[in-house]
Amino acid sequence: MKTILVLLFAIFSTILYAQEFQGKAYYFSKTGVDMNFGGRQLSPEMKKQIAERMKSMLEKTYVLTFNQSSSIYKEEEQLDTPGSGGGGRWRGMMSSFSSTNYFKEIKEGNYYDQREFFGKNFLIKDSLPKLKWKMENETKKIGNYTCFKATAMKKVDELDWRNMRRGRGNRNRNQAGAEVKNDSVTKEKGEIETPKEIEVVAWYSPEIPVSQGPGEYWGLPGLILEVQSGRTTLLCNKIIMNSKEKEILEKPSKGKQVSQQEFNNIAKQKMKEMREQWSGRNRGGRRGF
Numbered sequence: 001m002k003t004i005l006v007l008l009f010a011i012f013s014t015i016l017y018a019q020e021f022q023g024k025a026y027y028f029s030k031t032g033v034d035m036n037f038g039g040r041q042l043s044p045e046m047k048k049q050i051a052e053r054m055k056s057m058l059e060k061t062y063v064l065t066f067n068q069s070s071s072i073y074k075e076e077e078q079l080d081t082p083g084s085g086g087g088g089r090w091r092g093m094m095s096s097f098s099s100t101n102y103f104k105e106i107k108e109g110n111y112y113d114q115r116e117f118f119g120k121n122f123l124i125k126d127s128l129p130k131l132k133w134k135m136e137n138e139t140k141k142i143g144n145y146t147c148f149k150a151t152a153m154k155k156v157d158e159l160d161w162r163n164m165r166r167g168r169g170n171r172n173r174n175q176a177g178a179e180v181k182n183d184s185v186t187k188e189k190g191e192i193e194t195p196k197e198i199e200v201v202a203w204y205s206p207e208i209p210v211s212q213g214p215g216e217y218w219g220l221p222g223l224i225l226e227v228q229s230g231r232t233t234l235l236c237n238k239i240i241m242n243s244k245e246k247e248i249l250e251k252p253s254k255g256k257q258v259s260q261q262e263f264n265n266i267a268k269q270k271m272k273e274m275r276e277q278w279s280g281r282n283r284g285g286r287r288g289f
Contacts, residue, residue: 026063027214109127113126123253133219136149157264204224
């Protein structure tokens with residue numbers, strides 16, 4: 001079965017490449033969140049208010065424009081709704097820690113990630129992450145496309161806020177077992193922690209034979225239409241193939257060029273400065289200033 005898929009992928013890829021095809025895939029992204037906030041008791045009304053304010057940060061729409069060799073993955077801009085309670089400010093801050101303009105060069109094996117971080121523009125250029133996909137014997141329909149399942153273990157970026165969680169403490173370590181097995185360090189209960197790696201489940205369709213997918217995901221014999229990664233799910237709900245209006249896929253060029261690790265170091269330093277400033281304000285407040 002796998003051999004047949006690979007052969008079909010090669011044949012259709014050659015045909016489509018000769019036709020200089022292009023496509024667009026629209027994805028809806030949703031991230032779950034622990035509304036207990038470390039065990040604190042919140043009223044249903046308070047939880048609802050917090051959920052509404054975080055909605056613009058946790059639910060987004062992206063567009064993947066792709067051809068055989070490259071792709072651009074961008075977030076669709078959304079207007080703040082009345083009563084969002086500062087959702088736009090939250091979205092602006094948190095977008096610094098997640099990609100909104102991601103360009104992949106499949107043949108060269110590079111990606112370019114353009115971000116604005118606290119008023120400064122950065123252009124992250126680095127090698128595409130390569131996941132070791134395991135083909136599974138499961139299929140399902142997504143829209144009109146037959147999709148096949150693939151899984152992989154993915155290292156979690158240290159700034160990936162979507163997978164951050166409050167520590168359960170040592171007393172829960174035996175009960176949690178495999179769930180906390182990959183944690184980078186032992187945390188006290190209530191502290192923020194990030195697992196070292198998480199399982200990624202992808203659904204791809206050989207009917208669209210390109211090695212493309214949303215964001216950092218790629219490397220399967222067909223377009224990835226759904227990704228489940230930690231608490232985040234990306235689901236394709238619309239595909240446009242070979243539109244009369246073609247787009248030129250150009251890599252981002254705006255901003256100071258840095259590697260992913262260099263950007264992470266800059267971000268961590270900025271977060272440290274903000275924590276120190278906030279701590280200083282709290283101490284000042286206790287002194288009556």
